Amino acid sequence: MRVLVAVAFGLALTSSAAAQSPAEFYRGKTIELDIGTSIGGGYDVQGRLLARYMSKHMPGNPTVVAKNMEGASGLRLANLLYNTAPQDGTVFGITLRNAPYEPMFGNKAAQFDARKFSWIGSASNEVSVCVAWHTTGVTTLRDLFTRDLLVGANGAVADLAVFPKIINGVLGTRMKVVNGYAGGNEVMLALERGEVGGRCAWSWSAARATRKDWIESNQVNIFVQTALRKHPDLPNVPLIMDFAKTDADRNIFKLLFARQEIAWPYVAPPNVPADRVQALRTAFLQTMKDTDFLAEARKASLEIAPLSGEDVQELIGEIYATPHAVVQRAMDMLK
Numbered sequence: 001m002r003v004l005v006a007v008a009f010g011l012a013l014t015s016s017a018a019a020q021s022p023a024e025f026y027r028g029k030t031i032e033l034d035i036g037t038s039i040g041g042g043y044d045v046q047g048r049l050l051a052r053y054m055s056k057h058m059p060g061n062p063t064v065v066a067k068n069m070e071g072a073s074g075l076r077l078a079n080l081l082y083n084t085a086p087q088d089g090t091v092f093g094i095t096l097r098n099a100p101y102e103p104m105f106g107n108k109a110a111q112f113d114a115r116k117f118s119w120i121g122s123a124s125n126e127v128s129v130c131v132a133w134h135t136t137g138v139t140t141l142r143d144l145f146t147r148d149l150l151v152g153a154n155g156a157v158a159d160l161a162v163f164p165k166i167i168n169g170v171l172g173t174r175m176k177v178v179n180g181y182a183g184g185n186e187v188m189l190a191l192e193r194g195e196v197g198g199r200c201a202w203s204w205s206a207a208r209a210t211r212k213d214w215i216e217s218n219q220v221n222i223f224v225q226t227a228l229r230k231h232p233d234l235p236n237v238p239l240i241m242d243f244a245k246t247d248a249d250r251n252i253f254k255l256l257f258a259r260q261e262i263a264w265p266y267v268a269p270p271n272v273p274a275d276r277v278q279a280l281r282t283a284f285l286q287t288m289k290d291t292d293f294l295a296e297a298r299k300a301s302l303e304i305a306p307l308s309g310e311d312v313q314e315l316i317g318e319i320y321a322t323p324h325a326v327v328q329r330a331m332d333m334l335k
Contacts, residue, residue: 075109089279130167130202148175169333
């Protein structure tokens with residue numbers, strides 16, 4: 001009899017918790033917004049800005065606290081969200097846009113299936129650029145057919161390493177990747193100190209937000225845009241897609257640079273209750289329209305053109321449907 005009573009009591013508690021509305025669940029709680037990079041870079045700026053404004057758009061108005069969790073080029077955070085974080089809607093994060101690709105590319109450190117995450121949305125699509133320090137003499141992509149350029153990176157699987165390797169593999173350029181930096185901000189400091197000569201995969205919005213003075217004073221030469229389409233700010237900087245000579249080359253570039261469409265991706269663990277996922281997605285989109293949020297974003301030179309969680313989820317599915325031969329060729333270039 002006691003066992004039956006205990007079971008019945010447990011079922012009642014479970015039923016009561018399940019019956020909670022998102023507002024009832026979130027009221028008085030703290031949501032942890034984890035940032036997959038070090039302090040000071042573009043992901044950090046994006047994540048902390050969202051954390052400051054999202055609470056008022058969440059049911060129950062929970063506190064949203066940002067926390068940096070850098071490591072393994074975004075995989076540390078992705079693995080944590082997938083495998084160990086609470087699946088109740090109290091934790092989500094902004095991970096590097098490369099993270100969803102890593103299981104496809106056979107990276108054994110990526111212990112997740114990106115299709116099973118609860119995708120919350122992306123703050124914008126993105127155009128990234130490759131730049132060379134003004135003293136290197138590199139002003140165009142074609143310069144790199146005949147000379148080397150050391151480019152800094154924050155890990156073998158991050159965009160900062162992947163983009164130059166893919167461009168080298170398809171076009172025959174001579175960028176040499178130097179790994180070991182904690183994040184994009186550290187790469188920029190290395191560039192300034194002369195440890196490296198360039199950076200390939202620098203979000204244009206982040207560049208304007210964090211190193212506007214470099215751009216305006218021509219401290220760096222922007223020699224190519226890495227995306228599926230040009231940024232209107234950069235009409236005279238060539239697009240990497242225009243250098244592809246064959247359909248096979250274009251397919252490789254499309255696979256890699258499609259991640260620019262989900263440039264600032266926010267993601268929650270799998271199996272979060274559907275109504276809480278929807279609450280997070282709705283609050284995210286409402287924050288993207290918040291006038292105070294947008295004013296601060298403009299002040300920080302951040303572009304806001306949000307993609308919904310549903311749209312991100314769909315795009316992830318399309319990426320995972322890429323033919324194996326295309327993925328394999330890209331993997332061979334990354335070795």
